[in-house]
Amino acid sequence: MARYGFIINLDRCVGCHTCTLACRVWTYEKNEDCWNTVLEFNSHVEKRVIWIPYVCVQVRDPVCILGQQPPPCVRNCPSMARVYGDLDDPADPAGKIMARGEARPLPSETDKPRAYYIGRLPKDIEAQLPEPSKVLPRKYIPLLHIPP
């Protein structure tokens, strides 16, 4: 069975939050929360800032409208830092990366993870990473206004 999920490249994420807002826009009309967030950490070992995106599938299935296209958070990422696809299908771009064997889930994930990370993750950050359910969703912020 297909296992759809994300591969996120930490060497590419520039912390621009486009994914978060794209998710916001494509989920609000369902009165849904935003299921993407990007956390910022200081690595004291490497003396640099690093951004770690968190995605819906770490908690639930995608809520955005999913058609043939990649989800909004993926197709609007300017750095191509994320891929969505069948992690178990080596013909799928996501599965192909999985097959290389470097991708790893968050340390807190145990059972059948659906979001994997590649790229440099400084050692001291790993210990700081919160569980996805602690940071997702970003709550629903209503659009207050409907034109008369």
Add this chain to the structure above:
Amino acid sequence: MSVKFLCPYCDQEFVTKMVLGDHIKSAHSDIIESAKESIGYTFCDACNQVPYCGIKVYVKDGRIIRLDSWENYPNSPLCSKGFATLQRQYHPQRLGYPLKRTTPKSLPDPRFVRISWEEAYNTIVSKMKEIREKYGPEAVLFYCGDPKEMRPAVSRLATVFGSPNFGTESSTCFRAAALASQLMFGLIVLGNPPTRDTKTVLIWGTNPAWSRPFDMPKLFDAKEKGAMFIVIDTRRTPVADKLADLHLQPRPGTDDALALGMMNVIIERKLYDKEFVENWTYGFEALEEYVKGFTPEKVEEITWVPSDKIVAAAELFATNKPGTLMAGVSTLTHTTNAVQTVRAILTLVALTGNFDIPGGVTVPTYPLPFRSHDMGDPDFIMEKKKIEMKNKRVDKDYFPVWAEIVHEQIQVNLLPEYVREGKIKMAILFGANVTIWPQFQEYQEALKNMEFVVAVDYFYRPWTHNYVDIVLPAATNYERFEPFIWFGRKIYVRKPVVKPYLEAKTDWQIVFDLAVRLGYVEEFWGGDTKKGLDFILQKAGVTIDEIPIPDGKVIPPPGPEEYKKYEKGLLRKDGKPGFPTPTGKVEIWSTILEKYGYDPLPVYKEPEESPRSKPDLAQRYPLILITGSRVPMYTHSKWRELSWLRDLMPYPVVNINPEDAEKRGIREGDLVMVENAHGKIRVHAHITYLVPPGVVDVSHGWAMIPEAHVNLLIPRVFDPISGFPTYKAVLCEVYKA
């Protein structure tokens, strides 16, 4: 104002729009479901890029429900701010009606009341005539803040009315860099993203990840193809972190010295392009002499950049050719040596022979006959007439070089002076925010002291609008079609995708309506903005209606793209080889600066306030403060109204390095004071390796939190050539509040 919210389907009344929204969702879901979804396209105005990014808009039942990036469009994808414009569109605090103040401007509470457009127009027109009668037309200032879309229309009105005093927010952004380039090349050349051929990318003082995310695909692409990246930025920005092979972190305000240090290496080691330097530059010998003093060791002392890195960067840029430059137009210019700093960096491009070669810093061979830097066309804004009126420019005695070169706009940063001297009596402001200026209280005072001020905006912003007489509601990018835009030789147009909110009107329409009422019926095509745009487009041989949406239209060039255009006589109007400068060469030694008594070479000058120029002050205020740097979720002062973005950055911060924070006992999120010789403010501390030790980066654009306003810490000292303020180099100290 008490407004009732009527359900469009059953006329039931509601007290808030939220309740109405819920009602529609529950009671009329059938209608909503059955309504057909349609797709439209518009340009984004959430930041201030030209040309704008493109938005694909999903509309259902007259309401925008979803956004995406416009596919197959040059600037793509959208960014966080672009997506958030959906929330702006339906924001309850948007301005919907013209407002008139009912108290004298000496009183703090303006007590605005709703008026009709008729009354608003009549009042404005009669005031304009009155001021023109009393003081001459040049006493009316026309100003465009943000976005840029209305500039050509407003500029044209200023000219027709007889005032050369048209200014924009480019007085603090971009224009000084463009001026520097015009002084050297006679052209606006500020670099470009890499192409297939580029081997070295020099990114200087800009972080496209947060200011031009649509450039990131090109940058990552170049990286994957093996291009080398030199990033020069005081901060460890994501671009430095992800792309740099060499990252140089100069002390803020010393980029001029760093560029001179690199030139020293390039000249000493004879790595410069002799052919180009000999044939196409003016003033090389003087430069050669001058940079002798800028050895890497000396420059390390000045800039804090290790000398071996200076050497490595210089060698790489000079030898691993072609190389391109991407320069930050509003970082490098926010010091008291703005123009010379940019000239120094551009000199590197000239010395290395990277100008106008494939993969280098290029200019288009056959640009469309419009100008992107002012969104216009010299004939539309009637530039010839502006030049004739030059003597009535309020900036001409303060900034003579600007007044000579920058025909299309004045330098507005001395507005308080212009008003105090009685030269400006009235202002018409589009998208203006007076708190962008250092010591902004003086600018608020200036508005207060004018006889009449009109502002056009999306929201009521008290820090500006409390000081004006009339506020007009502007239609958003979803509600207007003007203007068109172009990428190279491809033109794109749009159509409004929804009706304007309440009585909001498009900026262009407001200008055209005013013009017609002033009697300029012919000059403004009887008020028809589309005819105005067609007037510009006729130069490209098309009309608005002939350009398909969303595909746009390519106007075929008369010939293939050429390089080394200076050899072929393609850069000068007279068709002779060379550059459109007084000497016909790239003026390292600027004859125009010389004429006005400024240093003709791109010289280094310590910032007015720095540890080297004011060592005593630095004892008390040891940290260097920079402000004005981009964050991913806001563009300068815009969009704090939007909870979707505010969610990501709820309050202004001082970014401080862990080392500096620890020394001061400051922890993440602490309230701290940032104090200097000019004032003090209170913000939250954000501890981050984004900034190096010794430098703090304070958020700007938070006028709604008065105690956090960073422009209270910036003195009113300006670059003598361009009049640019010094947002990027003052001294301060930070301590727990």
